[in-house]
Amino acid sequence: MSDLTHLTIAEAEAGMDKGDFTSVELTKAHLAAMAKHKDLNAYITETPDQALAMAERSDKRRAGKQAGWLEGIPLAIKDLFCTEGVQTTAGSHILEGFKPPYESTVTANLWKQGAVMLGKVNLDEFAMGSSNMTSYYGAVKNPWKRQSDAKDLVPGGSSGGSAAAVAACIAMGATGTDTGGSIRQPAAFCGIVGIKPTYGRCSRFGIVAFASSLDQAGPMARTVKDAAIMLKAMAGHDPKDSTSTPGPTPDFTKAVGQSIKGLRVGVPKEYRPEGLSSEIVAAWDQGLAWLKEAGAEMVEVSLPHTKYALATYYIVAPAEASSNLARYDGVRFGLRVPGQSLDDMYMKTRAQGFGKEVKRRILIGTYVLSAGYYDAYYAKAQKLRTLIASDFKQAFTKADLLLTPTAPTPAFAIGENLDDPITMYLNDVFTIPTSLAGLPGLSLPAGLSADGLPLGLQLIGRPFDEETLFKAAAVMEQAAQFKRWEAR
Amino acid sequence: MAYLLEGETGPWEIVVGLEVHAQVVSNAKLFSGAATAFGAEPNSQVSFVDAAFPGMLPVINEMCVEQAVRTGLGLKAKINLESVFARKNYFYADLPQGYQISQYEKPLVGEGQVIVDLPDGRSTVVGIERLHVEQDAGKSMHDQHPTKSCIDLNRSGVALMEIVSKPDIRSPDEAGAYLRKLRSILRYLGTCDGNMEEGSMRADVNVSVRKSGEDYRTRCEIKNVNSVRFVMQSIEVEARRQIEVYESGGSVDQETRLFDPGKGETRSMRSKEHAHDYRYFPDPDLLPLKLKPDFVAAIKDSLPELPDEKKDRFVRDYGLSPYDAGVLVVDRASADFFESVAKGRDSKLAANWVMGDFFGALNSTGKTIETSPVSAQNLGDLIDLIGDGTLSGRLAKDVFALMVETGKSPAALVEEKGLKQVTDTGAIEAVIDQVMAANADKVAEYRSGKDKLFGFFVGQVMKASGGKANPGMVNDLLKSKLAG
DSSP states (O other): OGGGGGSOHHHHHHHHHHTSSOHHHHHHHHHHHHHHTGGGOOEEEEOHHHHHHHHHHHHHHHHTTOOOTTTTOEEEEETTBOBTTBOOOTTOGGGTTOOOSSOOHHHHHHHHTTOEEEEEEOOSGGGOOSSSTTOTTOOOOOSOOOSSOOOOBOOOSSSHHHHHHHHTTSSSEEEEEESSSTTHHHHHHHTOEEEEOOTTSSOOTTBOOSOTTTOEEEEEESSHHHHHHHHHHHOOOOTTOTTSOOSOOOOGGGGTTOOOTTOEEEEEGGGSOTTOOHHHHHHHHHHHHHHHHTTOEEEEEOOGGGGGHHHHHHHHHHHHHHHHGGGOSSSSSSOOOOOSSHHHHHHHHHHHHSOHHHHHHHHHHHHHHSTTTTIIIIIHHHHHHHHHHHHHHHHHHHOSEEEEESOSSSOOBTTTTOSOHHHHHHTTTTTHHHHHHTOOEEEEEEEEOTTSOEEEEEEEESTTOHHHHHHHHHHHHHHHOOOGGGOO | OOOEEEETTEEEEEEEEEEEEEEOOOSBOSSSOOBOOTTOOTTSSOOTTTTTOTTOOOOOOHHHHHHHHHHHHHTTOOBOSEEOEEEEEOOOTTOTTSEEEEEOSSOSBOOEEEEEEOTTSOEEEEEEEEEEEEEOOOEEESSSSSSOOEEEOTTTTOEEEEEEEOSOBOSHHHHHHHHHHHHHHHHHHTSOOOOTTTTSEEEEEEEEEEOTTOOOOOOEEEEEEOSHHHHHHHHHHHHHHHHHHHHTTOOOOOOEEEEETTTTEEEEOSOGGGOOOOOOEEOTTSOOEEOOHHHHHHHHHTOOOOHHHHHHHHHHHHOOOHHHHHHHTSSHHHHHHHHHHHTTSOHHHHHHHIIIIIHHHHHHHTOOTTTOSSOHHHHHHHHHHHHTTSSOHHHHHHHHHHHHHHOOOHHHHHHHHTOOOBOOHHHHHHHHHHHHHHTHHHHHHHHTTOGGGHHHHHHHHHHHTTTOBOHHHHHHHHHHHHTO
16 A cells, blocks of 8 residues: 555545545555655644544445545645644644644645644744754655755755655655745755745745745645646635735646747746856756647746845845744743743743844844934835845736746755855755746656756746646656655 | 013013823824823833834824824814924933834824814914824833832834924913813814823923013023923913013023922923934934825814814804804813704703703713713603793703702603692682682782782792793793682
8 A cells, every 4th residue: 555655646536436545545654754764854743633533434435425626635734834733843843732722824724735744843933044944853865866966955945844755655745834945945945846935825824933024835735737726725815814815716727738939938037147057957948848848938037126035025025024023922822932031032932942043133133123223224225125026026917937046056055055155045046036036936846866866846827826836847747757755 | 461470670581392292092102003092000001112223114004094184184183294203302211212112393283273272261272383202102100119210111113293382372371271272173173182180181381471562582491391380370370480680680591391289380201411412314214204194184084073163163054153153162072962952952952951950960970971871862851841831940950950869761650759840720710719818918919919929929829839830821820820
């Protein structure tokens, strides 16, 4: 039964519909695989009892012909989504032991479509990081290894646990969240598909906030179609989130398999900086060739403010984070370290509760918002954000979607890049502009590096045009024939 | 007369601006569905949003926006069709989010004005700088436990309107009159109950002093003053303090201060080193608040008649003096009460009764118009009984006293107590005859030219009739009888 874990979501649905196996069997296979892959440290909290109970109920619903879109599919949930009665840590010591008395809208939507929760997966603390190294609950290992050495590699971040779990087949799919690349970069590092939908597509209600104007939930899965099925279930207007967009959610799965003849694919010239690794350039060119073969046209576009994106992001995101994280004060939930006075309790709780990267960003954010610096930093960053968004708008007058690399490098080894936060921040250079503009971005595996590691390409679309991304991604997936099982 | 404080170096003018925090009348909080009732069990009206649990998001309560717009329109102010909520960041145990959602650069309401009637009969205009909507914090209680503080989050997230005046106020009296007028307008509009004791209206008082003709000098802000009287007292106390500082060669620091009514002084609340940097920035959880012109127009159409308009109408339609009209319109209940009493009757007589005996009775019995034993209907009937001659003015006062005591209708009381005025000519003549017979000497004196004795006879007749004789008839009949 072990190969049940190697099925795609679509295949598993077909198998259960035919009666080849049940959700309980599928779930048990995953729980067994999870036990075998504990060394990856992908899960912070496993919920086997809950998983089996959900699977049993799912099998009954299927028997009663009431199957949802994800009926009986075992999923991993990033530990940033609040799950009722199940510990939700955000990868931080400060929330250790916190069991929310409520469910996030996105996970509730998944359960409504019949999905089964295997557990809560690891992430960078408060989703701040690109390597999963900042988690209080330890680093996650990438299931992939270089051919040249045996070093453990990072899965990327912040949704590193999600990406590793999906790549290692200890979950059929996982939820992720993306603020500056946290779905797309780990998807690229682990050789899977991940999409950050348009800002406003998925409700943020019940997701521990990092940077509210950027945070967006999205699916991570092994195929484009699986990602489309999951996003269809996760998305939708939510009156509990004022920034969630009203209107119906399209059936993204219908886009998978459609022709891309005549589609104009934009190539931003600013995304080809000098020194970009030749492997990445080669993968990119290959991706373009596949799209061309399928009838798409290439156009060069310009995103002139790209060089300001990283700086803009590292002002806006920490500014919002510094305020969003003020609520972790030891007063009402989570960690409290007693003190001599209120201020003393605050200082001790936050000093012990937050890790180094979180503290760094709170300090940066507090600084850029403080009196006398606001205009020089935050106000200017907001203006740049507008310019970056209008760059894209301009580009989309010439192109229907853009193709870029997802990350400038393949996965690096655990411990690398840690001493210099700027190098780490540079990992998100291709994903951050999209986040600032609120646009949908999808990463899919395009091939392997010379050293045998997955390389990801990113498709960027117009606001609320995820369908075009799924359409093009499915074509590329078909051409790439990416051998996802090469991960151990 | 300008209000000036005399110092050693001569007279000083004071400059005051008020920031009034008025709790919005609404069933639910500004960004959550939790209830807002006053006096509930601590922490019984708190949602996960109010307690700032992870992943919770604010959603604007349309009712609160409507109330704030209504208030803005009542203050003749500009309504901004686009406004922005901003976060004001600071740490405190009763501020669960670690920030207050308020409005900073783009408030919901812009400039407006309040016409203020002063005790000396003058009127002045106090400008409104802005009105914005914000969340209230919770309540810290430091006296419940020897080493711990207790926090009640019932108030956390309740909608407040911060109404900021221009520095147009020049005396404690003006400040008091402004606050009362503002409260009156808010109550008319039904947007704030104005109960300062329950904390639903509080004021931050900005005070500075200057020599005549100077620009503004540095101001101090007295925080959280919770009664009209204290606002007035604190202004004078703070102004005198500042004058003393200047006159002894010092300078006033811009700071926040606390008024201690017991000691009659203001004290510095925090030093500059501890001054907050609130790091305001637009709240990314909320989109800019955009109002449709129709929404504002519909609220405008539904506005009640406000005190100023009502006052003008009372002067115009009822012939009342501006002062009387001003007193009657202070609250809507009094104005409505007066109007029902005055309807179809002598309006000046009605005003006199309402403002004199009726308000007096409410005062002495501690009742309100809502709980008054005398209804407008009954007071109107009483006035009718005077008009048709059934009761004399004096008898009417007696009947009114009984109405206050028993709550009965005047007709019933007249019947019951036999207080009906005597209008029977024969009966009055009999009493006159009796009085004249008993005072034959005075009759003679009168007839010999001592006209002034007429009043004596009227008094005697009224007395003999137990006050029930119709005074007009007594006059006429007495005159002709005495004339012989």
